[in-house]
Amino acid sequence: EVQLVESGGGLVQPGGSLRLSCAASGFTFSSYSMNWVRQAPGKGLEWVSYISSSSSIIYYADSVKGRFTISRDNAKNSLYLQMDSLRDEDTAVYYCARVRYWGQGTLVTVSS
């Protein structure tokens, strides 16, 4: 069974940093590209970042480019999102997602 479990969310002040993790199981993690998707309270889904299976191709949404860094460790079946210079508008549930499979999400709240 495919499982994606996010962790690392929490309350952080504007300008602060947070690192999200996603533990993958039930499939060959190293064979799949991965994504982070977020959903602000009461809003729709917003794609955040993409990383290819070998980490050779990385993309970011314009709203996070230069502040967020996606990475993965195929040996540990793990996906990461380093979030720096956080803003109020980054407040959202962050989901780790593979094609057709999503985690349950982790809440990031940016507030003073």
Add this chain to the structure above:
Amino acid sequence: SYVLTQPPSVSVAPGQTARISCAGDNIGSKSVLWYQQKPGQAPVVVVYDDSDRPSGIPERFSGSNSGNTATLTISRVEAGDEADYYCQVWDNGSDHPWVFGGGTKLTVL
């Protein structure tokens, strides 16, 4: 970048058929997924590759995709189908590869 447009809301009586559209430029050339999201829960795929259903999804959920519009059809709507529905495509070759529609709130009257 590629844009997908959904109606903000659709209302239907129980037992009737709901149709939710997703418009995009030549979307018929792309593979479409549909997600169902209930309050406080993660999105769940109900249709992928335009018209395939994951195991466990009722046959009442079906999808089609042609030209500039993809459609999610829910037959014999039940109260439990009330949720937000999102379409998504893979924009191959783009630096914004995952594109979502704005979402449609399905209300069961």
